[in-house]
Amino acid sequence: MDGPPLPPPPDLLPPGPAPGYLAAPPPYQPAPKYASFWRRFAALLIDGLVFLPVWFIAFFTLAWPNIKPQLDRMAQNNEPFDATWWAGRFFGVALLLALLQYAYQAIMIAYWGGTLGKLAVGIRVKRDDGSAAGWHEALTRPALQLALTFMSFVPGAGLASLLDYLWMLWDKQKQCLHDKIASTIVVVVA
Numbered sequence: 001m002d003g004p005p006l007p008p009p010p011d012l013l014p015p016g017p018a019p020g021y022l023a024a025p026p027p028y029q030p031a032p033k034y035a036s037f038w039r040r041f042a043a044l045l046i047d048g049l050v051f052l053p054v055w056f057i058a059f060f061t062l063a064w065p066n067i068k069p070q071l072d073r074m075a076q077n078n079e080p081f082d083a084t085w086w087a088g089r090f091f092g093v094a095l096l097l098a099l100l101q102y103a104y105q106a107i108m109i110a111y112w113g114g115t116l117g118k119l120a121v122g123i124r125v126k127r128d129d130g131s132a133a134g135w136h137e138a139l140t141r142p143a144l145q146l147a148l149t150f151m152s153f154v155p156g157a158g159l160a161s162l163l164d165y166l167w168m169l170w171d172k173q174k175q176c177l178h179d180k181i182a183s184t185i186v187v188v189v190a
Contacts, residue, residue: 032130034174035123035186040165046117051104055097063093098149102142110138118186128173128183137184144178 035043073079108115113124113133125133125141133141151160164177173185 029130032126032185032187035188036174037168039121039123039188040168040186043115043117043121043123046120047115048117050116051097051101054100058093058097062096063090098146102146105142105145106135106138109133109141110135114186122189123186124189125184126187128175128179128185130185130187133184137182141178141182141184144181148178 105115108119109125110133112119113126118124125137127133127137145164148161148164167177167180168174171180173179175185179185
């Protein structure tokens with residue numbers, strides 16, 4: 001009988017796919033569904049509500065004791081508003097709150113893939129290849145958000161934070177600028 005030669009017995013085959021045969025294709029993975037602007041906005045609002053008690057406690061325990069006497073003195077002496085005095089009184093509290101919010105976001109993203117707001121609306125932060133975000137992304141992403149937020153207080157750079165969030169409106173992967181730099185995407189999971 002003439003015909004094609006028979007393959008060698010399995011114990012004599014070299015490792016890897018059999019000669020002449022293709023390797024099995026990778027399992028089908030659907031394209032990720034990127035989170036919309038409104039879903040991300042809702043997550044941001046929920047996170048704001050989560051932090052509202054922290055802001056109130058910080059304001060009334062750390063800032064208000066310094067501010068109230070100044071307000072009383074200004075009212076009694078009919079003094080004008082002094083912006084530099086106010087900025088100095090709020091800077092320490094604002095920095096503390098920013099660090100707390102940074103830690104909250106980093107820890108939540110590293111362990112659960114999203115903040116409480118993101119978890120509530122069914123979205124998660126992933127690496128741009130679709131794998132789970134790790135500590136690198138969890139530490140980088142909120143640092144960029146924090147930097148862009150503080151840039152909005154610098155004259156001439158006031159639109160940086162707004163541009164960061166609006167960037168997703170015309171981006172094909174719906175990434176904000178902090179997502180692009182941190183190599184993350186935000187996807188719908190529920």
